Amino acid sequence: MMKKFPLMRNNIARQDLDLVIEHLKLDDPILTNGPKCREFEAAWSKWLGVKYSVFVSSGxxxxxxxxxxxxxxxPQGGEIIVPPLTWVSDIASVIQNGFTPVFCDINPTTLAMNDREVIAAITDRTVGVFLTHVQGFNGLTDWLVDELNARSIPLIEDVCESHGAEHKGKKVGTFGYMSNFSFYYAHHMTTIEGGMVCTDDEALYQKIRMFRSHGMLRETTDIALQNEFKATYPDLNPAFIFAHAAYNLRNNEIGAIIGLNQLKGLDQIVADRTANQELFFSLLDGEKYQKDFLFEGSSNYAFNLILKNKDDELMKRLEVALDENSIEYRKGSAGGGNQIRQPYLKDLNLGLEPRDFQNTEHVHFYGMYIGNFPTLNAEEIKEICSVINAV
Known part of the structure; x- marks a missing residue:
């Protein structure tokens, strides 16, 4: 049954669907990855402030x-520094590529990795830092960015939940070696399913294009690179040279059409979500719930509701009140809480103890998020806060 206050409401507009229908009415509409995908990639790059973007099937x-x-x-492998509070695919992709995940606890005011723990965790085996901007918060600090640059350690930004968040007036997703976005239905904007990989590095861009599509050389727009491979492998059909053992992760024209239309309103969506956040936390009872987040530059994905103190009984009463008032929520905040507790990590024998990550553990047991979206109005936010504050 649909909740009165769901996590998301009305994220695909009638106009989005009408544009898709208009496309389908063409005599011979292209549906697979084509010109609309390239148009969306260019529009997204301009909005974000990067040189290159590649549209893929998901975050x-x-x-x-x-x-x-x-x-x-x-190819020798190495370590990737990762957060314990994130979506599963961040950690799974590290493992799937033979890297060892090294976890750092979060900063409670941003829910992203603590920058000092990240720098302290760097070893001669570190080949990257995979930082998640959690639920609209900016997870960067100048010190972290400068230190990683000075040590030539690639920063990969996961911005799947934080479209439009900023660090010092510049959009996050523009600071790292590459950045990842998701256009899942519940996020700031959607292409139904979809994602984007972004970078300012031209050589990296060419790799991303090939890795998206079977590793095929013909996906690159670098003519010199194409000619180099053709000369090296003269016995191969130039249209079927596979430079990398890669994947098929392309998106399609329908997703791009929706994305192009939704992108037009993304700045307003971020503004509306931010205004909702300000009202929500202005009304929230600061005696019981955490309010000292770093809101500067945030582009709120959801309202994080975290108890200030450990209190199992209060948490139980809060869940009952939300259920009784038809307010949807997700315990543990991003990704269901502490990833170190998940079964997929057990067989790796990393020697991790969940309780060593105290800030993440607190969110796991005493935190949750509830929905924020542009059509959530002030009266509804007041009603939600009255339920929460009355617990």
């Missing part, structure tokens, strides 16, 4: 491509 696909390219550049 998880973007993560997989990012880690696969790092593995191609580091």
């Amino acid at each position: 998880s696909a973007a993560n997989l491509i990012s880690m696969a390219i790092l593995k191609a550049e580091n």
